[in-house]
Amino acid sequence: MSTPRTPQTPQAPQTTGPAPDTSVNDVNDLIGSGQEGSVADQARAYLQRIQHGDMGALPAVAGLVVLTILFSFLSPFFLTERNFANLLTQAATLVMLGMALVFVLLLGEIDLSAGVTSGMTMALFIVLVNVHAIAWPIALAIAFAAGILTGTLIGFFVARVGIPSFVVTLGLFLGYQGLTLMIIGSGGLYRVQIPEIRDIQNSNMPVWAGWVMLAIIIAISAGISFWDRARRTRAGVPNRTIALVWIKLGVIAVIGGAAIAVLSRNRGQSVGVVEGVPIVVPIVLVILWIGTFVLDRTRFGRYLYAIGGNAEAARRSGVKVMAIRWSAFIVCSTLAVVSGLFSISKVGSIDAAAGREIVLSGVAAAVVGGVSLFGGRGRLMHAAIGALVIAVITNGLGLLNLPAGVNLMVTGGVLILAATVDAISRVRAGGSLMRT
Amino acid sequence: MDVPLIELSGVVKSFGPVSVLKGVELKAFPGKVTALVGDNGAGKSTLIKGLAGVQPYDGGEVRFDGAPVSLHHPRDASRLGIEVVYQDLALCDNLDIVQNMFLGREETEFGTFDEGLMEKEASDTLRSLSVRTVKSVRQKVSSLSGGQRQTVAIARAVLKKARLVILDEPTAALGVAQTEQVLNLVRRLADQGVAVILISHNLADVFEVADHIDVLYLGQMVAHLDADQTSRDDVVGYITGTKVQQGASA
Known part of the structure; x- marks a missing residue:
């Protein structure tokens, strides 16, 4: 293209539509906005950002492509229409949980109880319907209320009392397993017989x-x-x-x-x-879109990033840090309920162990996708892509009839690999491991 | 004498048993630069944190435009038009320049950000300060140098046409050229009718831009001086406590 040497300066007004005020040229030209230049200039600026350690979901997308190619060679079933639909429904629960966790991970916090929150609320939901014969929409509303209450509780202890979220949610992780056990009764298992709920993942x-x-x-x-x-x-x-x-x-x-x-x-x-x-796909897409809109374009979203980057700076700027922290946990727990809904729709039943295992996979999904555990960096899309990577591994290795142990080991390896790629790119860019 | 924009009297603040401010008086006038000097531990930072509403005073009176006001929250301060540029530059590394400059007071339309408008105002502000070192207003703050961060922090305060700007050691981390630029900027701010409180250890800087010099010594204001009627040695004397002004608050 014509001006390859100055991608950041507004030197190419013929391609940028309305040129900025040109009356004070000497100073004006010195501050750009990163919006100027041709497609090639923008591409070059993007490459520069990547070199500076701003990789986003790129490693995860690359991983997704590599894994897809790999498994399509290893198994004749992997690239079939049936498996593709299957993969999407298998991934939905994890995608949803990963997206839920992004809201607290952006603050540099964690919610270890997101999985059991989804399990407990779904146990409540199904027991209310199956045992107490309550109409399912009312029971579902009660389940969501329980999720919101859970987030409010966590937020109170973390944002108000000041206990580290790791400790609060670890306590809840244990407590809710007990609560689920008491709701369901030991050894019990309930079938999900509500057609509308089954349809989410099966129609x-x-x-x-x-x-x-x-x-x-x-x-x-x-x-x-x-x-x-x-x-x-x-x-x-x-x-x-x-x-x-x-x-x-x-x-x-x-x-x-x-x-x-x-x-x-x-x-x-x-x-x-x-x-x-599958019906679950538009539901996920709508939540993904709304969530991304909120994170990118509203005060709540901006303040999540700001608090994750420098909570003291946010506070001095007049951001209500406590309220934002608190609400992030409520959003996380509420979305965790949706994830539970996808799970029981897919599985078709619920037992006392529901949601116990999945939460760390949710954190792994977010991290594989490029969300920082230290806060301030990451997008919902990253968690969704990371969850797809983990789902592809599970699905692909399952098709190869490899034992479940191999699956866990490979997933763990991918997580560490993703974190390593991220760390190396950051160090090479001159940043430190601990900073965003 | 003019009417002070802000006037503090009898301000006290203690942390547990430690009394940091023991009845401090301070005035700042529109269009004037008031330098606040004092040794480490004199209470300068505590004094400005109170003005910013970050750390409310325990007692005393604050008058703004002649009317008593309470400063219990950063929002109280920003509503009055008080902006503080902190020594440790309170910026979010993970956000870009525009996002930092507008943090806490974003321009919205239908509840969503008007990024174009914010970008325009941010780059206009930087341009009005003759900032030459920033390549793009969409650069992340993590990629900026110390001097550039200082510039962004000051531009942030200027952005909303503050009436009182408090600068905490703005030149401490800067090179010669950038120090000169920042001092010019301080002067320009005052010439626009802003009341400026400048906290600095560097007496050369203070004498270059200040109209008034207030000296804080162990939580008490020991001297109110006019910059053109005092000398460096006098100021050092007050700062170290070897000199006491007649008629200043005891």
Whole structure:
């Protein structure tokens, strides 16, 4: 391209739409906004950020691609339509839990009780329906209320009393296992017989609805991009070259279109036709989108990052640190209930051990995806991608008929590998391991 | 004499048995730079933390524009137009320059950020301070040098047209050229009618920009001086406690 040497300065007004005020050229040209320049300039700036240790979900995406290629060679079943749909529903619970945890991980906190919170609330839900014959929507509302109450409780002890979240949620991790046991009764197991709940993970949308969903995603994405551009133009700051918007929409269209095309083919094994996008997928996407919107564009989200980066600075700026901390735990516990819902829908039953094992996988998913345990860095999408990586490992190794022990060892190895890649990129960029 | 923008009288603050401020008086005037000097432990930081609302005073009166006000929360201070630039630069490393400058007072439209507007105001502010070292306003603060961070912190205070800006050792970590730039900036702030309180150990800096010099010694204000009617030796004398001003608060 024409101006390859100055990617950060607004030297290419012909490609940036309205050029910034040019009356004070000498000073004006010295402060850019990172929005200027052609596609190539933007790509170069992106590469620079990666070299500076700002890798985001890149290692996880690369891992996902490598694992997919690897397993498709090792097993003839891996790349089938049926397994793809299966993989999505297997991953949904972990994706949801990983996203829930991002809200507290951004603060540099942790919620070890997220898994048992999902288990306890679902035990409550199903026992209320099966034993006490309460209408399921009311029982579900009670389950969500219990989740919100749990988050409020954790938030109180962490944000108000000042106990480390590790300790509070470890205590709750133990306590809720006991509570679940008492709700369910020892050795008991309840079937999930509510059709609407079973449908979440076991039924599919009509084929046309999948395409409509993709159209809506593209429309919303385009709408927001152009809204942002209009606001930037109004404020008189340069926009990124419009080609980037088309590239982004194109990528969504191609990847999303490919996924929906695969899911739209009949994957039934016998006479019945099984086709369409699993119902859980749009639910996850909506929560992912709302959550990302809140984190990127609202005060609550910005303050989560600020507190995770420097809580004292946030406090001095007038941020209500305690209230934000408190609410983060409420959001986490509430989303954990959704994750529990996906879990019982998939499994079809609930026992006293529900949610005991999954929480550390949720943390692993977030970390594999590029969320920092020290706070201040990470996105919901990172946790979702990390969860997919772990789900692909579980799914792929399962197809190879390898023992469960191998699965756990490989997952553990991937987690450490991801953390190592992250740490090395950070050290090489001159940062320290402990900082965000 | 002019009407002070802010006037403290009889301010006390103690931490447990340790009494840090023992009835302090302080005035700052619009358009003037008031230097606050004193040795380590004299209570300078405690005094400004109270003004910022971060660490409320135990007692005493604060008048702003002649009316008594209470400063119990950072929001109280920012509502009055009091902005503090701390020595340890309270910035979030993981956020960019614009996000830091607007932290706690983001511009929103329908509850969501108006990033374009914030970016515009941030770069206008930096430009008005003739900042030449920052490449992009979307740089993360973690990638900035100490001098650049100081600039961002000061720009943050300037951004919302503060009426009283308190600078805590703004030049302590800077090189010669950047110190000069920051002092110019301090002068420019005052010329715009802002009341500036400058805390510094560097008496050369103080004499370069200050109109008034207030000396704090062991939690008490021992001298109110006019910068052009005093000397460096006098100020050092007050700071070290070897000299006592006639008529100053006991």
